[in-house]
Amino acid sequence: MSGKKRFLEYGAVQAILAAVLCIIAGLFIGFIVLLLINPAGAWNGIVTIVKNFLNYPSKPAALKYLGNTLVKTAPLLMCALSINFCYKTGLFNIGAAGQYVVGAGACLYAALGLKMPWYVCILFAMVAGALWGCLVGLLKAYANVNEVIAGIMLNWIGLYLVNMLLSRVKEQASPYTEQISAVNSAALLPTMGLDTLFTKNKYVTLAVPLAILIAIVIWVVLNKTLFGYEVRATGFNKEAARYAGMNEKRNVVLTLVIGGMLAALGAAFLYLSGYEQWSCTQSSVPAMGFNGIAATFLGGLNPIGTIFSSYFIQHITSGGSYLDKSIYPSQISDLITAIIIYLCGFVLFFKLSLNKYLAAKKESASGRNREEGGKAS
Amino acid sequence: MILLIQYTLIFASVLTLVALGGCFSEHSGVINLGLEGVMVMGALGGALMLKNMAGKPFVLIVLSVLAASALAGLLYTILLAVACINFKADQTLVGTALNILSTAAATVAVKALNMAENPDNVSSTIAYGPAKKAFIVKIGRFQFNWCMAVAITALIIAFVVLYKTKFGLRLQACGENPQAADSVGINVYKMRWAGVLISGALGGLGGIVYITAGVSEWKFETGVAGFGFLALAVMIFGQWKPINIGLAALLFGFFRALSNVYSGFDFLARLKLPGSIYNMMPYIISLIVLAFTSRNSRAPKAEGIPYDKGSR
Numbered sequence: 001m002s003g004k005k006r007f008l009e010y011g012a013v014q015a016i017l018a019a020v021l022c023i024i025a026g027l028f029i030g031f032i033v034l035l036l037i038n039p040a041g042a043w044n045g046i047v048t049i050v051k052n053f054l055n056y057p058s059k060p061a062a063l064k065y066l067g068n069t070l071v072k073t074a075p076l077l078m079c080a081l082s083i084n085f086c087y088k089t090g091l092f093n094i095g096a097a098g099q100y101v102v103g104a105g106a107c108l109y110a111a112l113g114l115k116m117p118w119y120v121c122i123l124f125a126m127v128a129g130a131l132w133g134c135l136v137g138l139l140k141a142y143a144n145v146n147e148v149i150a151g152i153m154l155n156w157i158g159l160y161l162v163n164m165l166l167s168r169v170k171e172q173a174s175p176y177t178e179q180i181s182a183v184n185s186a187a188l189l190p191t192m193g194l195d196t197l198f199t200k201n202k203y204v205t206l207a208v209p210l211a212i213l214i215a216i217v218i219w220v221v222l223n224k225t226l227f228g229y230e231v232r233a234t235g236f237n238k239e240a241a242r243y244a245g246m247n248e249k250r251n252v253v254l255t256l257v258i259g260g261m262l263a264a265l266g267a268a269f270l271y272l273s274g275y276e277q278w279s280c281t282q283s284s285v286p287a288m289g290f291n292g293i294a295a296t297f298l299g300g301l302n303p304i305g306t307i308f309s310s311y312f313i314q315h316i317t318s319g320g321s322y323l324d325k326s327i328y329p330s331q332i333s334d335l336i337t338a339i340i341i342y343l344c345g346f347v348l349f350f351k352l353s354l355n356k357y358l359a360a361k362k363e364s365a366s367g368r369n370r371e372e373g374g375k376a377s
Numbered sequence: 378m379i380l381l382i383q384y385t386l387i388f389a390s391v392l393t394l395v396a397l398g399g400c401f402s403e404h405s406g407v408i409n410l411g412l413e414g415v416m417v418m419g420a421l422g423g424a425l426m427l428k429n430m431a432g433k434p435f436v437l438i439v440l441s442v443l444a445a446s447a448l449a450g451l452l453y454t455i456l457l458a459v460a461c462i463n464f465k466a467d468q469t470l471v472g473t474a475l476n477i478l479s480t481a482a483a484t485v486a487v488k489a490l491n492m493a494e495n496p497d498n499v500s501s502t503i504a505y506g507p508a509k510k511a512f513i514v515k516i517g518r519f520q521f522n523w524c525m526a527v528a529i530t531a532l533i534i535a536f537v538v539l540y541k542t543k544f545g546l547r548l549q550a551c552g553e554n555p556q557a558a559d560s561v562g563i564n565v566y567k568m569r570w571a572g573v574l575i576s577g578a579l580g581g582l583g584g585i586v587y588i589t590a591g592v593s594e595w596k597f598e599t600g601v602a603g604f605g606f607l608a609l610a611v612m613i614f615g616q617w618k619p620i621n622i623g624l625a626a627l628l629f630g631f632f633r634a635l636s637n638v639y640s641g642f643d644f645l646a647r648l649k650l651p652g653s654i655y656n657m658m659p660y661i662i663s664l665i666v667l668a669f670t671s672r673n674s675r676a677p678k679a680e681g682i683p684y685d686k687g688s689r
Contacts, residue, residue, distance in 0.1 A: 037489045092469045143668040148410060148469060149613075150667065152606040153660040160653040284599050290477050297470065326496060329488035331481050331598075338478035342456065345466035345474060 095151025097289025103264025133260020405572025419581025422449025450581020
């Protein structure tokens with residue numbers, strides 16, 4: 001019975017299979033929506049979304065816009081890691097969006113208002129994010145407040161606070177914050193020569209490799225350290241973890257502090273690259289934190305898988321902006337992302353059914369001849 | 378002052394409707410974190426109806442708009458019910474997905490409709506303008522809104538249904554101890570479907586009331602600004618009981634109303650606080666309230682746990 005595992009029985013294979021199915025279903029529904037709006041351009045539309053930077057025929061231009069997608073993948077990956085890490089403790093950190101917001105506020109104010117160099121700005125962001133995460137953690141651990149509701153409330157509080165704070169460093173004539181390159185270029189993240197790889201795209205910075213490195217570190221922490229073990233044990237069974245002598249309240253707070261830091265770091269990665277300016281009049285929480293949820297679950301709740309899923313989510317989000325805006329709204333990409341998140345809800349059921357099916361097949365096969373049962377379906 | 382009372386009542390109506398929705402869903406054992414999204418969908422259905430009904434007699438407008446938004450909300454929660462009841466999906470994940478999906482879907486739908494009408498109009502705004510006057514009856518300087526009556530009626534009906542009918546008691550049994558309910562012949566899956574669908578209809582109603590409360594057009598890209606979650610906070614503060622929910626809604630409605638009308642009060646205007654402070658107020662209050670009331674919460678015991686006939 002024990003023997004070699006069949007291909008489909010590996011967890012990683014199942015996770016990838018589930019993710020691919022979710023993506024295909026999501027794109028298919030997106031295609032149907034395009035058909036409903038305007039049948040003539042629908043196929044071109046969905047191809048445009050999937051092609052993203054490949055819509056540029058020249059190689060240097062395509063490379064440059066690949067760089068832009070990567071610039072926005074880094075913060076998305078950080079938000080996804082934040083949610084991923086917290087989910088291992090059984091916490092749904094929807095507050096990542098707010099931690100991202102306060103991170104953006106802190107690093108931009110440090111850069112524009114206090115004229116700090118980039119590494120201090122990053123530190124500011126991390127402290128702010130940690131504080132925001134800590135609030136959720138304390139409320140959860142000591143007052144039994146549902147972390148989703150607390151997270152959402154703090155998202156909005158954070159947004160209004162940051163809008164107020166950054167209004168002090170905004171441009172005179174626009175609602176946007178001042179450009180870092182004009183005011184304090186020492187706050188820009190170093191490119192370390194990466195810009196030359198992407199046709200002089202100056203927004204590709206240290207942030208991209210650093211985000212991937214952090215993903216690997218998170219994987220190691222979760223799977224190879226005592227703290228990671230405690231985190232996962234708390235997520236599996238809180239009571240059992242407490243019984244085994246783990247301080248589950250401390251772990252809840254600590255996980256959210258780390259989660260907050262990660263999300264805020266993501267904001268620093270984006271805003272300190274100078275790619276975007278904060279709009280002080282924005283009335284909704286940036287989507288980055290919510291897209292992080294999609295990336296986390298699409299990545300099979302694995303930090304390494306999340307690297308690829310984050311890229312994919314950002315890829316189609318960027319791709320959406322190339323749609324012909326006189327026919328289709330660019331939010332089609334958001335719609336596809338949202339559908340993918342919804343479908344991820346079915347993944348657990350899918351895995352259960354698949355395993356049940358495989359087990360049943362194995363059982364009936366072991367009754368029969370060996371060589372017959374060995375064939376994969 | 379009258380304006381403050383008026384806004385308090387209208388926002389309290391929204392919160393009451395949506396919180397009652399959450400109440401029905403949670404008593405059946407399903408956490409509906411997607412209420413925010415349900416509100417957006419209800420708002421979309423109602424706003425489209427309102428736009429098309431302009432100029433019709435007011436009774437017709439009121440009834441059709443309410444029906445459209447309740448139906449839109451109800452249809453949308455089918456997504457939650459299928460995933461969470463039949464496929465045992467993570468209720469937090471699916472609820473969140475519904476919230477994100479609703480804003481994206483509503484934006485795409487409204488933009489597509491606007492563009493079909495006028496190729497140059499790529500906004501995600503529906504203007505329903507004068508048609509919304511159908512909801513308002515002027516009593517002196519106070520504008521009575523029919524939605525307030527709807528909220529109070531819903532409150533009374535919810536109380537009667539939950540505590541005085543066989544259906545309500547069975548519904549609550551499914552949220553407290555579904556195995557026991559099943560053992561006496563109650564179909565848990567059916568009851569949970571009922572609970573979730575009722576929450577959808579109420580959430581949808583709340584959505585249309587919210588967007589017609591203060592303004593005469595709505596930009597669907599902004600969603601409903603966390604109001605669905607405020608309603609959940611109201612529900613927790615109200616300890617899952619309809620009457621308490623009504624009172625909690627008044628408190629939260631008051632703070633939300635302040636952000637609309639604070640400039641009309643001399644002593645508040647003199648403080649010269651930035652408007653953002655007032656915008657933050659309902660969220661801060663709800664955090665504080667939750668911090669003090671969640672510890673001894675009387676949440677239905679089996680909420681959030683998918684029911685599996687085979688396990689006990």
